[in-house]
Amino acid sequence: MKQVVALALDGVMTYDLACAVQAFRHGPGKTGEAVGFEMRTCGVRPGPVWTPNGFELRVDEGLEALTSADIVVVPGIGLPTLPPADEVLDALRVASARGATMVSICVGAFILARAGLLDGRPATTHWAYCDEFAELFPAVKLDPAALYVDDGDVLTSAGLSAGMDLCLHIVRRELGAGVAADLARWNVTPPHREGGQAQYIPDALGGNDFPGALAATMAWAAANPTAVSDVSALAGHALMSERTFIRRFKAEVGTTPRRWLEAQRTVRARELLETTELPVEVVAAQFGFGSVTALRVHLRAATGTTPAGYRRSLRR
Numbered sequence: 001m002k003q004v005v006a007l008a009l010d011g012v013m014t015y016d017l018a019c020a021v022q023a024f025r026h027g028p029g030k031t032g033e034a035v036g037f038e039m040r041t042c043g044v045r046p047g048p049v050w051t052p053n054g055f056e057l058r059v060d061e062g063l064e065a066l067t068s069a070d071i072v073v074v075p076g077i078g079l080p081t082l083p084p085a086d087e088v089l090d091a092l093r094v095a096s097a098r099g100a101t102m103v104s105i106c107v108g109a110f111i112l113a114r115a116g117l118l119d120g121r122p123a124t125t126h127w128a129y130c131d132e133f134a135e136l137f138p139a140v141k142l143d144p145a146a147l148y149v150d151d152g153d154v155l156t157s158a159g160l161s162a163g164m165d166l167c168l169h170i171v172r173r174e175l176g177a178g179v180a181a182d183l184a185r186w187n188v189t190p191p192h193r194e195g196g197q198a199q200y201i202p203d204a205l206g207g208n209d210f211p212g213a214l215a216a217t218m219a220w221a222a223a224n225p226t227a228v229s230d231v232s233a234l235a236g237h238a239l240m241s242e243r244t245f246i247r248r249f250k251a252e253v254g255t256t257p258r259r260w261l262e263a264q265r266t267v268r269a270r271e272l273l274e275t276t277e278l279p280v281e282v283v284a285a286q287f288g289f290g291s292v293t294a295l296r297v298h299l300r301a302a303t304g305t306t307p308a309g310y311r312r313s314l315r316r
Contacts, residue, residue: 002174004039005069007092008057009077009084009111010050016075016105016163017041017057023167024071028186035183036175040065044088052078063091071170072100075163076107080129081136089115102154103170105163109156113137117154124149126159127197145196145304158197165193193313196304212252214238222264226288231257265289266298273311280307 004024006017024039026032041057042065043049049057066072072095092115096102104112109125110133112118119139130144143149148157148166150173157166168191172180177191184191217238221228228234234257235245249257265287272283284295292307299307 002037002070003068004037004071004073005065006039006041006073006075007063007066007088008041008043008049008059008075009088010044011077011079011082012049012051012057013076013078013106014051014053014057015160016108019105019161019163019167020073020075020103022164022187023171023183024073026186028182035179036171037071042066044085063087066091066095066100067098069095069100072096072102074102074104074108074111076105076110076126080107080110081132083114084111092117096153099153101170103166104156105166106157106159109133110136112154112156113140118156121151121154122149123151123154123156124158124197125156128159147193147196161189162197164189168192194305194309214249214252218253218260221261222268225261225265225268226286228261228288231261234261262298263302266295266302269295269299269307270303270310273307283307 004020006020008017021039024034024037027034040061041059042061042063043059045062046060047058049059051057072092074092088111092102092112096115096117102112102117104125106126107129109118109123110129113123113133113136118137120141122141122143124143124146125133127144130142133140134142146158147162148155148169150169155166155170157163164187168180168184168189171183172191181191217234220237221234231246232242234249235242238245240248246257249260253260268287269283269289272278272286278286280292280295284290284292287295289295289298296306299305299310303310305313
């Protein structure tokens, strides 16, 4: 029986904590008990724990609970860049050093990183905090697109519901796919989600504000994707030679015209997949991909999933 201890610090995000509770404390069947795990929740010390969700929690154990944990789960807190107390970081380091599996949910990765447990290792966190995370912890191999990252004895998840994805993965890893599938059904959630969190990140390329002297040409191309067969069409609209246009474009936009055009087509295709029931073939043709295969390649590169998978996840 694996001993799971979740660490609830002041400011704990209760949704993150609940993912662990649903995976490691509750389970399917009349007993409502998890299979293969015993879970407790601790704080820095016994007593009330403040949350930003409009209520307090109360825990019966302090940091000493981590000394017996096989798995330590660290949910995020409302101010993720706020450094935890040294005693918290020391307790996490000790738990890791004696062989506990360390798990963070959402911005809980900031806490593991503060303890130095992610240095040199792959990890992820909520996409909205990836820039801050990368700036604070450059030694971590951050993957902003992943739903979760399993690096053996250290596992991290992206935001919110990705915590359940990671917890189900741990159940699958420890007890097998059948147990994880039963638990997923009990929680009315997929046993495994296709793709990564890249499909949920708002794409800045979808706006209508374009920089510099090439703004008119970029706006025209974004509005008429099928009229732009290649870079020469962009250069012609801008009344420049292709070589001059490519040089100017890279200087002003920071990427090549071809990559920008492909990204624009992908953004527009994503919008149609989200908001309409048009066949994928029509979406591909409408935005100049030439084939469903080309759309599939570019969409997978941008979001980690297929057109059908993207539509299932993001259908409005």
